[in-house]
Amino acid sequence: MAAPVPPDPDRMSADTTDALILGGGMTGLTAALWLRGFGLTHLILEEFQLPGGQLHEIHAPIDDYPLALGRDGPRFASLVLEEAGRAELSILVGSPVVRVSARTKTVRSGKERFRGRTLLLATGLRRRWLEIPGERKLMGRGVSRSANLDRERYAGKPVMVIGGGTAAVEDALLCAEVGCDVTLLHRTAKFRARSDYLARARKDPRIKIIPNAQARQILGDEAVEEVQYRVRGSGMTRAVRASAVFVRIGWEPRTELVRGQVGLDRAGYVRVRAGGATTVAGVFAAGDVCSPRWPSIANAAGQGAASAREMAGFLGRLG
Numbered sequence: 001m002a003a004p005v006p007p008d009p010d011r012m013s014a015d016t017t018d019a020l021i022l023g024g025g026m027t028g029l030t031a032a033l034w035l036r037g038f039g040l041t042h043l044i045l046e047e048f049q050l051p052g053g054q055l056h057e058i059h060a061p062i063d064d065y066p067l068a069l070g071r072d073g074p075r076f077a078s079l080v081l082e083e084a085g086r087a088e089l090s091i092l093v094g095s096p097v098v099r100v101s102a103r104t105k106t107v108r109s110g111k112e113r114f115r116g117r118t119l120l121l122a123t124g125l126r127r128r129w130l131e132i133p134g135e136r137k138l139m140g141r142g143v144s145r146s147a148n149l150d151r152e153r154y155a156g157k158p159v160m161v162i163g164g165g166t167a168a169v170e171d172a173l174l175c176a177e178v179g180c181d182v183t184l185l186h187r188t189a190k191f192r193a194r195s196d197y198l199a200r201a202r203k204d205p206r207i208k209i210i211p212n213a214q215a216r217q218i219l220g221d222e223a224v225e226e227v228q229y230r231v232r233g234s235g236m237t238r239a240v241r242a243s244a245v246f247v248r249i250g251w252e253p254r255t256e257l258v259r260g261q262v263g264l265d266r267a268g269y270v271r272v273r274a275g276g277a278t279t280v281a282g283v284f285a286a287g288d289v290c291s292p293r294w295p296s297i298a299n300a301a302g303q304g305a306a307s308a309r310e311m312a313g314f315l316g317r318l319g
């Protein structure tokens, strides 16, 4: 995989950066390419050593984005990062932003402060976890984020999948395919999953669906052995034997740094106008962080490009 290009220290000078981009996922990388095309300087701050964001979480072949077809996320990410390297994008990796002032467009990462003439929020989403006893302790020892990644290790064993969306039901089907006895636990009776997946799961004799139930505790010394859950309404606690627990309860926008500064919707996503303008002049948002309805690579690329254009317009650089 191509290493991200180290940032040019001149460009990092806080006062001369036209666009400070928070997040080096598909959105931030695409925006940077377009900003470069408009002749604007930029700096991407990415908390991890490897940019690409959620692309690294896609373990099935991608079938809905050109150039990604048939590749899984990490392979596609390596292509994108090669391009980013060729285009000499300025990416400061290992730089978690810990404070943001939207008004002054200043951010802090570690001991350093950076300022942009414009700011792009491209921080994407973070996975939700149950935050119950046993989950953290047994992470990687039965507690898993994806059946695509780990199901083979538990083939033929009893497993639990938690969640009611498409990812959860798909994981239940994937585990059943490798001979697992699956308990699919969901906290309400309403499933948001694709109806075809749900219909298949309901028919599958290996999958037992338990609605209105909330996981309370994951038990096991060296590895997951059992999950305790509470039945809503009755308040009764029950237990199911399981060798693995796949936690698929969704994602949330990473907007905690700008809460109270830019307009957010009730679920915490950034409110934007077309082109990504937020409620604060010069602060833009794009990609998953403002797209509860369309989280996708195509949307991230499209919004990244559109926001770059709006930022260029804001800076009076569209000619």
Ligand SMILES: Cc1cc2nc3c(=O)[nH]c(=O)nc-3n(C[C@H](O)[C@H](O)[C@H](O)COP(=O)(O)OP(=O)(O)OC[C@H]3O[C@@H](n4cnc5c(N)ncnc54)[C@H](O)[C@@H]3O)c2cc1C
Residues within 6 Å of the ligand: 022, 023, 024, 025, 026, 027, 028, 045, 046, 047, 048, 051, 052, 053, 054, 055, 057, 058, 059, 061, 062, 063, 064, 065, 095, 096, 097, 098, 122, 123, 124, 125, 254, 286, 287, 288, 289, 294, 295, 296, 297, 298, 300
């Ligand atoms: C399992 C899975 C499968 C998917 N499959 C598909 C598919 O088949 N097709 C498709 O189109 N889409 C798919 N998606 C969705 C797609 O990957 C995302 O919509 C897209 O990658 C989002 O890009 P983004 O840049 O907006 O956000 P992200 O990818 O979330 O990137 C945000 C970046 O910001 C960084 N960041 C966040 N906070 C900070 C901070 N404080 N400081 C510094 N850096 C920070 C993060 O580390 C991350 O690199 C899938 C997603 C998942 C999880």
